[in-house]
Amino acid sequence: MLQYVLKRLLLMIPTILGAAFIIFFILRVVPGDVCELKLGGDGGHYDPVQVEICQKNLGIDRPVYEQFGKFVVGIFTFDYGNSMDTGKPVTHEIGLRFQLSLQIAIMATLVTIIIAIPLGTISAVYQNSWIDYIVRTVSIAGIALPSFWLGILLLLFLLNFSDWMWGIRWSPPLIYKPIWEDPYHNVSQLIWPAVATGYRYSAVATRMTRSSMLEVLREDYVRTARAKGLLEKLIINRHALKNALLPVVTVIGIEFAFLMGGLVVTEQVFNLNGLGQLLVHSVTGKDYTMTQAIVMIIVLVFVFTNFMVDILYAWLDPRIRYS
Amino acid sequence: MRFSTLKLAIGAATATALTLGTIAGAAAQKSGGTLNFVVGSKIPSYDAHVETTFGMIHPIAPFYSLLIRVNPDAPATNDFVCDVCEGDVDKGADGGKLFTFKIRKGLKFHNGAPLNANDVVASYNKIIFPPKGVASSRKSFYRMVESVAATDDHTVVFKLKFPSGAFIPALASPFNFIYSKADLEKNGLTWHKTNINGSGPFVFVEHQPGAFVSGKKFAGYHHKGRPYLDGFRAIAAPKMAARVQAIEGDRASIEFRGFPPKQRDALVKVLGDKITVQESDWNCVLMATPNQKKKPFDDARVRRALSLSIDRWGGSKYLSKIAIVKTVGGVVFPGHPLAATEAELTKIAGYGKDLKANRAEARRLLKEAGQENLSLVLNNRAVDQPYKVVGTWLLDQYKKIGIKATQQVNPSSVFYDILRKKQDFDVSIDFNCQSVINPIADVSKFLPGGGANYSGSKDKKLVEMYDALLRAPTEAEQRKLVRQYEKRVLDTEATHAITLWWYKINPHRSYVKGWKIAPSHYLGQQLDQVWLDK
């Protein structure tokens, strides 16, 4: 097992390096850099000398391999440098935004668990009944429903509903406060994007719960339990659900990493100052250091989650380890 | 150059403030409260000498003082008043080559250090004569300046190489923050990119990256009784819809850049008298610039046809409903005495009121030039208001004279690169956007070889006309020359097709008082004049 873990761990290195390579070069393929962008504002006065000075200060004029080397070393030493745009350390810029995105991801996951596991189980137990069809339709619709559209409708509803109820138009707070500072403020801001994304997310998990339950329900030990005359409720709760949950947990794990990146669009709708919005800003603003850092963080989370899932599987299914 | 001595009576013409009660006596002003406002752009750095965006000005300007500024209580008049200096703004001595400013006594930076003439000199030296390797974005505005010096602790003297009407407007740029000499010497010339130590009405409290900047009242502020607010919070909201919703839900009270009319109407409809609207002409304009380095745009007939296709007077009525543009104008900010009147405008190709005749003429010109099946790609910038809206509208205008037009919407970096370096576009959206009203800056945009003209024009006649304009002794003479220059740029040569001048609409919560709309979103943003009627 240890050998397998080590092997998988080593395999992560070329992946991370490759991803770093791709993002580094893709950013530099297209002409124009942060200096030209910043110093060529709406005013229309554009001074090439100033641009050169700026490029020099930021080190964009250095040879590409030198910049790349610095970046790669930075990935492994967690030194992402300063944002080329604001001049502040990247870690400082990312800090609170990461916290915000992480919290929405966690809340969306909770929404998912609350919705997906009961619905998926019911749907599987009553396979091909009307209730199954409804759950399946709703969950497929959930995957089809763009979260940004749901978000827009939610905001519209909040403004109009609050006006109708209390005569005052209410919209979610604009500024993020950590949950331990002001729980009401925090939740009233983040619950809406969590619902908008969690709804989609739960649709995926519901389907997975259902199909996983269906498989388990046909396993021999469930049949044996039935043959022994155990209560159906007991069989489902004690035996089936427990075993069916593993793939569901895996899905939730993988989706969690995905969710962090996928919040990009929802954050725009709800004006949330999260990682996704920062990525859009920095990639369009040609802030190389910042874009590289965010993408690498997302990649690291993604790769690491996949690694954990693999290890989990290998641990449960010894055949994988030796294949 | 006599522009500084011109009485700029643009106030009444430009600012049609729909609001009542903002011109209140000192007695009516209430102190206290925190102003929340939304900003649609991010903060690149805190150093105004380097930055060029309102995304920095709106949240950071309240922390700093200026030497002179556009009067925040009447920003529409282009009336320059002292900020850290005393008395009236100097009219100039030695034939307009010597300007002296007396600095107030007892001024303090937020860190407690005193502010005197030496700090002003250090700041302007950084702006005008930055050492090698230090960026200064508006350095080229001060080509007339020979030296800046402090004759004593409370006197600053600017010596010019030649008299220029562009000097005082440039000096009053809202980007000319006064920094502490000690900070510059001790911490270096780039320290202010990431640190704030000003002498403005508010003291920096917190900047949560990408979220908000907050400030609290500076007790030692030099304008007595000001600021009225206890503090402010500048909240980032990149999406227009989010900014409108923020004001509707009272999460923010005002946005200082401007909303399109539809948003204004929606807010007024749901909030009634809780919303006050201020409107003004805006010192910015978008234009379509054909690339003369590329066929067939080297043909003046084709360029004129492009300009003739544009329904300016109609657009002023309908496009102004969905975009932040409205006013039909020429090369100079409309409302300035040097700008063309409506009668003068209608004589320029594409400004005539008979749209059918214009377009028939456009088709004729295209036919004459053998370009009846012309197709073109418009280089546009990925900014919604008003770039993309105006661009989409332009495509529709071109289609009306049989041109097949599409647009390539590029991220700002690529857009600039194509416009300035590659110069391989067919037609590009181009812009002229200034802070302080300054006709010299307006017309220099079109000067071939002037640095801001991306049309590829090498028109020598235009350069001659510009030189004559600079030397014109009287306003009447200047006006005449500007008209000739305008005719040459927009009609004969048609190097640029001006669309519609921007129109600034600021709907805000009615309890926000004292803030008056300016013809630029860069002006009047120190917020010392603002108070809340709550």
Add this chain to the structure above:
Amino acid sequence: MVTVSENLADAKNAELQDDLRDRPGLWKQITSFARKQPLGFAGLIVVLVFICLAVFAPWLSPFDPEASSYEHMLAPPGTTSDAGTFYLGTDDFGRDVLTRIIYGARTALFVGFTCAIVGATVGLVLGVGSAFFGGKIDLIFQRIMDIFMAFPLIIMALSIVAIFGSSIQNVIIAITIPFIPRCARVVRSSALAIREIPYIDAARANGFSNSRIIMRHMVPNVMAPFLIMLTAFVGQAILLEASLSFLGLGVQEPVPAWGLMLKNAQEYIRSEPWIAIWPGIAITLGVFGFNLFGDALRDALDPRLRSNQ
């Protein structure tokens, strides 16, 4: 969100070895499909409706999708003009919303099908090739796929369009690239299982060429996972294109596209909510149709699930 199913599909697909060749007549297939998979059949109908809208857009739509009518900007649904009735109202440029939705189906399906077909096919070739040749090629190839898979779908797509500029070509490229490794992986694991089956060895022993073995024996046997991925990609591509356009990074004006319509509509949602409702419904319905159909297809092609029914 399909990443999930993909990852799990890896294991499952190893057992997918359905053979598409011996099937009953077409009509019988359709009726039996409709009976066994009512949801999938409904999905198929939705898909067909959208395809018809896209193909026959010029005949079905009442207006020119790019013609502005400045006298009728943001007109409510049912407004009539000299040129006809705006059944779903008009947008900010006075263009007919119904017409733009119908033409929007063109954009959506064009992007959806192009990305899905190109992405899945390239993935198929790479996946089968990698599995067939095995050894070092397979190893290197797997590492490259890993790298591409390390980027979440939208992050990769977004970076590509944000950097290279937004045009319909770039949008298609941006969506297609991340699809390739996702399909290749699934196909490879199915193909690997097939490679181990004795008849491939037999074919080799008989001296059949590599290309013949690949085309005649391996490709048909991975058709099931391939088709499943393909249909899933169409829905995803439509959604991704809408998301990119909504961010302002996708398709550009004046091309009619649903995500772009939603983006513009968001500005007017206070006063003219209808222009935000219709494109949202169109996206949801379109993706919904493809997902339902894809789901049913998966059930029908996956022998294990079928035997369970």
